[in-house]
Amino acid sequence: MTTFKDLGLNENIIKALTDLGYENPTEIQEKAIPQVIASKKDLKAFAQTGTGKTAAFSLPILEQIDTNSKNTQAIILSPTRELALQIAKNIEEFAKHIKGFRVSAVYGGASIEDQIRKLKKGVHIVVGTPGRTVDLINRKQLNLKNVEWLVLDEADEMLNMGFKDELDKILAVTPEEKQTLLFSATFPREVESIAKNYMHKPVEITSGEKNKGSDQVSHQFYVVSERNRYNALKRIADVNPDIYSIIFCRTRRETQEIADKLIKDGYNADSLHGDLSQAQRDSVMEKFRKKHLQLLVATDVAARGLDVTDLTHVINHKLPDQIESYTHRSGRTGRAGKEGISIAIVTGREKNKLHPIERIIGKKFVKTPIPTGKEICQNQLLKLIDKVHDIEVNEAEIKDFLPAIYKKLEDLTREELIQRFVSIEFNTFLSYYENAPDLNDSEHMQSGRETRGRRNDENMSRFFINIGKKDKLNPARLIGLINDQDIAKNIEIGQIEILDTFSFFELDKNYQEETLKAFESNDNSFEGRSVNVEITEKKRSGRGGRSGNRRRRDNGSNNRNENSRSGGGKRRSKDRKENSSTPSGFGRKRSTRRKG
Template sequence: MLTFEELGLKPEILKAILEIGFVEPTAIQQKTIPHLLNTKQDLIALAQTGSGKTAAFGLPVINQIDSDSKKTQSLVLCPTRELAIQIANDFNSYTKYSKKLDVVPVYGGASIETQIKALNKGVQIVVGTPGRVVDLIKRKKLKLEDIEWVVLDEADEMLNMGFKDDLDFILSHTPDQRQTLLFSATMSKEVLRISNNYMNKPEEISSGKRNQGADKVEHFYFVVNGRDKYLALKRIADINPDIYAIIFCRTKRETQEISDQLMADGYNADCLHGDLSQAQRDAVMGRYRKKNLQMLVATDVAARGLDVNEITHVINYNIPDDLETYTHRSGRTGRAGKAGISMAIIGPRDINKIKQLERILGKTFTKAEVPAGDAVIEKQLMAFIEKVKATEVEEKQIEPFINNIAAEFEDLSREDLIKKFVSLEFNKFLDYYKNSADLNQNAKAGRDRDSGRGERSDRGRKGGDFTKLFLNIGEKDNLNAGTLLGWINGLQSVPNGIEFGKIDVQRSFTFMEVESQHEQTILGALNVSEFDGRKVVAEPKMGGGPRTSNRSDRPDKKRGSGFKKRPNAGGDRKSGGRARVKAGSGGRRK
């Protein structure tokens, strides 16, 4: 195996990457770096996300940049602003000990005037998203006549996102003698078209087979009825206490709804989709990268170019219509040589899609069983016990209280103390999974589908009268079912134990159901409150009348199970889905 020293990089670059922690080149780096250092031939490199692509093209380009010239010599195009920023940061770290090189990321959602000022000072390398690069070219602020290297990073994703015309425009404004480097996870027809139209007899190298997923990703699928998909998702999360996952949904609406339900059910989750502002997106991604979120629910478009390491699971809530998209999804885990798991929750009719994926990827998908409640309970309990055992004790701080604590427990046996200790953390969780139903679609006929006490979304609860209320706040106030219930949960005048039913969030108003016996209490609390600075008006819906509704309990996730405390509530956004919360039963939503 070649070392970085043997690849021919400059000493100052070697010093920088050694400090970063680079030990030996990855497979794609071993093949790409010598080619780019020794020839001007165009290059197509097929490699998965997380294989070291940025260094594969970045190190040899930086090695050859003329730092004495302020002309733009290299242009790197990528699908998202997050990836553009990441690449620019990586380039800056590679040049830490080199003569000053200016690297400027340009992307939408940020001030174009600030980016123009940076370009006017003269920069050797520009990293950008296609839309913003086109804008800067048309304004004559980004000049490409001296470009020597054009890098198309994640070319297949840029084309899938609809940047075909932008790429054509940009490449048509670059010199014919440039060296074009195309990096892609898959070789689609559109990628081939770009190659045929804008590249000159490119060399093709690969760190794996075409359209093949990461080697260290295991693929599983679960077959359930459509109505049980969300319940299956929760069990998958519960059986993996240390999960750090991306959950892919098909639409923005579904993404928001699943995220709302997870948060309301106590899971440490949030969403990423096209309706979020850039500030909201940045906030979510900041929390996810810091692992303050364990589950990110996202659409394919919103997750394009997402660069996060150590993701343990990719969960396909829906199999993508374009089966090649599955390759991109699964490539979010199993990165940088680490193992990963890709899962799909499917219905019986989707089994043929799984067979197609096996043929496309050349990999075997394992049919897995949605775990039974008993298995989940055991896994969560043991994970909690392991965390307790690993907890560091500050002897000096706790020593003054030991005698009093021991006196309080002196009447309890060791066994009783353990039972109380575990019950304090897990009573509601244990109750939720007691006699839980088998969610697997192939379970024996005639089983009791309603035996899962907390799992049916519309069965298993004692009947009660509900009254529908009208609220003057809605989606335009950044409201959804989860935020509404979290806000109500934080009102001091709302007592514990009140249950809510169906919630329907519309553009400028909301309908919600509350137990009839607590109607006046809730109306009184809401009508003296403000939501995000707006005076709330709540009143009974005319002609709505009380309703009898059945609903079951949901698990109250505890910190011991690996999730942060959230309000015990759930619901759909604008879908008429049901939501239930015992007010005051959980912490406020962050």
């Protein structure tokens, strides 16, 4: 078996690797390290997330660094500050026995003056985000004219985040004679373009198959209605008592809302997104790494610097906009030889988004039924029993109390004792999931009368919408379309009337302008028709007709919720029973005790 010494690394580096518990190189390390040491040719490397990319490019550079010089000899660019910090930390650990070596991370959201002070002392390797690196170059505080190695780590993500102009500026101030190392988890056309423009006849190596998912990760999907997306998420967490997962959302707002709901429902969860301060982000990541949190709700960008090797699941609360991002997400689990599960929660209309992902990862998604209450109770109960079976008994401390305990329990049989013991912890859970609906029942989820009872509510505004039964509209789909506009949290929806070619709905009058603006600004279409929403100032004069002045707005929707609630009267656009507090689970730390 190949060792790090076989790859040409010196004793100081090997000693540091031994201290860190590294035994043998990964596939990408075994291919990249000797290539970078022995050759000055540019290198284009495909490596899935979690395969040891940082060591693959940093160890051969460390092997060749001249510590007698104060010049910056290598610049490593990464898409996020978290990843830049993680890379710099890893390099520090690899180089701890190399006397006089210095590495520094430069990134936004931190004091640029402090970073400048470190650079002035002389830094051999700079790890930076593109924006802050350009800022330091413009201030003439970062000199890259002596750089021998340029590393583009996660190049695909840097392009997705719009850093092409910054990359151009950075490369323009580096010497022509340098070794460029490009590492990427996926190779879309844009990354191939970078290689073509910035590299000269690069050597190409791969770890695994290009643009394919990890063999250690299985892929599942759950089909839900939009209104039950969060409930399905909770059931997935509850049916896996030992879950340790990142839940990916598309926006910062969605990330915070889902995290807040989970925390309120007693789950040991927190959020990670760009609106947090650096101190907050560091705190959340540290808690998650130490497993003080079981569920981390995060955006794609915020999770890039999170180096965790033993995630059990990655959950896509919603699929990413960029197909390649799914590969990055799923690559957070199934690392270091461990198996992982990547889950996608989708509505019926989102299922077609899975096919292009399957082509990218080279695997099929397995449709999985949403766990029932009975399945959840069984898994949680067995976890409790395992916990009891494996508990270490401190006989010395407990022995003085046992006679009194035995006396109190002497009238109970073995079976009765077990039943009562289990019920202490389990009754609340059983009660919560008793008669819980089957979230896989699509017909039940789509039920609803075509016309809801009339109300004359002065607190509601009445709207006309130019789609109806002939467009396959029903109350559930109309409520989903309204929810998709993100007009306001828990906005009240009143009367709905679905007619042949158009419909009416009522919303809280306080959000009249917000509703019109939302439908106007969102590029909505429904079953191929552009959506037009107008205010009807007066109630309709007769069935099938409409009257009164209306304010016209042209708009449309590609993504529609499948919220199924219908019926007369006013209510809030939010989940019902299963969005209430959930009972305390088993084998899992909770931030608060759940209510029954």
